[in-house]
Amino acid sequence: MKKVLFILSILILAITHVEAQCAMCRSTLENNFSNGNPGIASGINTGILYLLSMPYLAAAVIGYLWYKTSKNARKKLSDSVIAR
Numbered sequence: 001m002k003k004v005l006f007i008l009s010i011l012i013l014a015i016t017h018v019e020a021q022c023a024m025c026r027s028t029l030e031n032n033f034s035n036g037n038p039g040i041a042s043g044i045n046t047g048i049l050y051l052l053s054m055p056y057l058a059a060a061v062i063g064y065l066w067y068k069t070s071k072n073a074r075k076k077l078s079d080s081v082i083a084r
Contacts, residue, residue: 025044034039 029041029044032038
């Protein structure tokens, strides 16, 4: 129970840092865009999309490998039952 409370308190404390970073990115983007430099904003947006897509890609690869393994195991099981 103590471990859960400890982890929960760390996560709650980390939220404030995340909110602060979002404000810093936003102000950086607004300053660069208003100064006529939209390249940095495009780069940050691309980075956000990259970070967003990686967990989904990892889950898809793991799901595919899991499906392939279970399919092979079922086939091997059915082949061994037929051979008997």
